[in-house]
Amino acid sequence: MLTSSTLFILLVMAYGLAIIAGGIFVLDSERRQALQNRIQRAGNWMLTMFCGIGDGVQRTSGSTGRMLLESFRRPLVFILHHRLHAAASMGLLALPIILVLFFLSSRSLPGYQEMPQTTDPVVLALLRGEQLAPPPPMPPEAFITPEVAAIRQDLGGASREWLALDADFRQRLLIVFQLMEKKGYPMALLEGYRSPERQTYLASLGPQVTNAGAFQSYHQFGLAADSAFVRNDKLVISEKDPWAMQGYRLYGELAESVGLVWGGRWKMMDFGHVELRRQGTIQRK
Incomplete structure (x- = not known):
């Protein structure tokens, strides 16, 4: 059973992924390609660090790295080919936050006392x-x-x-x-x-x-x-x-x-x- 803290972490991760995907959409093709290259280099570096030194290990890590990059590439390609659907999904994710902020701007939460509106x-x-x-x-x-x-x-x-x-x-x-x-x-x-x-x-x-x-x-x-x-x-x-x-x-x-x-x-x-x-x-x- 999911606890409230676990659910909160999952929601934060989901919103974080949505924000990253939205950032990719607004980039032009040149900057998007540069970002992908940086991600690839970072992935290779991390794989090299964690998989050890040696030709055999490097071959294994290289194969693992290609598999990981391929697993990331496919969803990105899918998202890029379905921009409208992805944008609509992000809008649905953002809608609850927008509604909460809108209603909280004019109402106080139940159970809380009204605080004095003074600057004196x-x-x-x-x-x-x-x-x-x-x-x-x-x-x-x-x-x-x-x-x-x-x-x-x-x-x-x-x-x-x-x-x-x-x-x-x-x-x-x-x-x-x-x-x-x-x-x-x-x-x-x-x-x-x-x-x-x-x-x-x-x-x-x-x-x-x-x-x-x-x-x-x-x-x-x-x-x-x-x-x-x-x-x-x-x-x-x-x-x-x-x-x-x-x-x-x-x-x-x-x-x-x-x-x-x-x-x-x-x-x-x-x-x-x-x-x-x-x-x-x-x-x-």
Whole structure:
């Protein structure tokens, strides 16, 4: 039974022969004859080296060399006389590689996460660097003030545990938080992981809160988070504040630069929401 490594070697050899044959076809008659002469001389030299020295041995090696050259000559003559068929065969050999390269240019392989499309050296360095630490948590009462409750209800029962988030998503979000703070926008996590029961409850409050039921949100998998800004030790959530709106635009830009999806581009805009999408994670309705 052929192993995967043996099959790979055989395929490489087959493609190598196809490439050599294709190279012979594109040569003119003079260069093709010169190549054949070189191959013949190389064959004679190798036979002389391996068959030993002596007249009797040389006669034997000469006979063997002629047999080997004849065995190579016949297929070459056949190929040269059937160029169109050989060219079509090489095209069929090359077709799988061409198709794979074509489809891989526009699609990512299943099972692999999308990598951030950014050339920012700071962002790339952070992504490749050490794991960042979450910012100090705000006191619980900061999330249940009348000003906050008027915009976001039931934040008192929301999870703000950074360790409950997916490790890759957590690192990307912390990078965004760090960059935002350097630009004068310190941020706080409003809600990260969300249990299926809480998701069902929030969906029951109506579409103005969420349209996603249990296991239809990336929150259930630790791949989504809602965040807001901190100004004078207080949460600033509403985009009606010009300072906050400017911050949300910057937040969305930085989040997208590290491969996250920003809710500010949705039809039902959610400026503080970001998520890391993975194929096959959530259930569709």
